Amino acid sequence: MRDAFKQFDQITNSEAFAAQALALFTYQYENNTVYRSYCDLINTNPVEVKTIQEIPFLPIQFFKTHKIYSPDPPPVNYFESSGTTGQIRSKHYVGDLQTYHQSFEKGFELFYGPIEEYALVALLPSYLERDNASLVYMANALIKKTKHPLSGFYLNEWEQLKYTLDLLEQKEQKTILLGVTFALLEVAEKYDWKLNHTLIMETGGMKGMQKEWVKSALHKYLGEHFGVSAIHAEYGMTELLSQAYSKGNGLFYCPPWMKVLTRATEDPFELIEYGKTGGVNIIDLANIDSCAFIATEDLGILYPDGGFEIQGRFDQAEVRGCNLMVV
Numbered sequence: 490m491r492d493a494f495k496q497f498d499q500i501t502n503s504e505a506f507a508a509q510a511l512a513l514f515t516y517q518y519e520n521n522t523v524y525r526s527y528c529d530l531i532n533t534n535p536v537e538v539k540t541i542q543e544i545p546f547l548p549i550q551f552f553k554t555h556k557i558y559s560p561d562p563p564p565v566n567y568f569e570s571s572g573t574t575g576q577i578r579s580k581h582y583v584g585d586l587q588t589y590h591q592s593f594e595k596g597f598e599l600f601y602g603p604i605e606e607y608a609l610v611a612l613l614p615s616y617l618e619r620d621n622a623s624l625v626y627m628a629n630a631l632i633k634k635t636k637h638p639l640s641g642f643y644l645n646e647w648e649q650l651k652y653t654l655d656l657l658e659q660k661e662q663k664t665i666l667l668g669v670t671f672a673l674l675e676v677a678e679k680y681d682w683k684l685n686h687t688l689i690m691e692t693g694g695m696k697g698m699q700k701e702w703v704k705s706a707l708h709k710y711l712g713e714h715f716g717v718s719a720i721h722a723e724y725g726m727t728e729l730l731s732q733a734y735s736k737g738n739g740l741f742y743c744p745p746w747m748k749v750l751t752r753a754t755e756d757p758f759e760l761i762e763y764g765k766t767g768g769v770n771i772i773d774l775a776n777i778d779s780c781a782f783i784a785t786e787d788l789g790i791l792y793p794d795g796g797f798e799i800q801g802r803f804d805q806a807e808v809r810g811c812n813l814m815v816v
Contacts, residue, residue: 669694
């Protein structure tokens with residue numbers, strides 16, 4: 490049964506998505522004890538769930554307090570979220586790393602074409618400083634897949650980074666500079682840039698920054714300093730195996746096996762209309778062995794074409810519904 494869900498990247502329409510989501514919901518209810526307990530506590534009977542809107546979304550905080558995993562097969566690895574000293578970190582257990590590769594490689598290609606056409610320069614200092622970061626794992630795999638000699642990671646080697654990007658520009662090589670927000674801001678301010686063949690992709694991350702940035706202002710600032718017309722962005726998290734991408738204006742789109750819905754901020758079980766700010770719920774059909782239905786800590790707006798914006802996070806990042814289960 491589990492292997493049948495590995496064809497998630499063959500999904501091409503909403504009907505196929507709904508059919509697989511409902512089947513995966515039943516499978517995870519039967520095999521994931523934490524998810525089943527949550528569904529039982531909110532009185533959800535799988536037999537009565539007929540649409541994806543009726544599927545319960547597990548509050549993401551449970552990844553910090555419970556092992557969200559189906560027991561068979563045993564996990565081969567786990568990814569861990571960031572956090573300050575003393576904070577409980579989320580752990581996402583993975584039963585098959587090939588499934589992760591399948592998702593992020595196919596997802597990237599759907600939005601940007603073959604990764605082999607690019608040089609990938611990753612500026613992820615805060616992630617490189619810790620183990621088990623899913624973003625580092627993904628970036629490293631994509632860097633290797635480019636097979637380009639100048640692809641690689643950078644910490645704070647600003648001069649070397651400038652030299653590398655200048656050389657790639659001279660060669661008119663399609664390049665992606667993938668970076669956390671605070672590092673992109675720092676390097677943007679250090680040099681005069683005019684990038685014609687480099688795509689800037691931010692992953693979020695304002696660690697250590699005193700100034701609060703509105704996303705539109707941030708992208709405008711980065712665009713002006715790097716000399717590019719648009720700032721791209723990647724939206725993912727430790728608890729997911731899939732990513733959404735934005736090619737500008739802060740508007741994200743999902744691959745066909747991932748879907749965003751929005752919920753009322755005061756009622757975690759009420760889904761809301763397009764164009765209204767609400768909590769972000771995510772269906773990730775690549776999340777076969779943990780939970781594919783997650784109520785995140787993010788606030789966003791969903792649009793009729795499936796695009797969505799991220800506007801911030803819940804206060805203190807506490808997702809309503811977590812108090813239904815005690816550690």
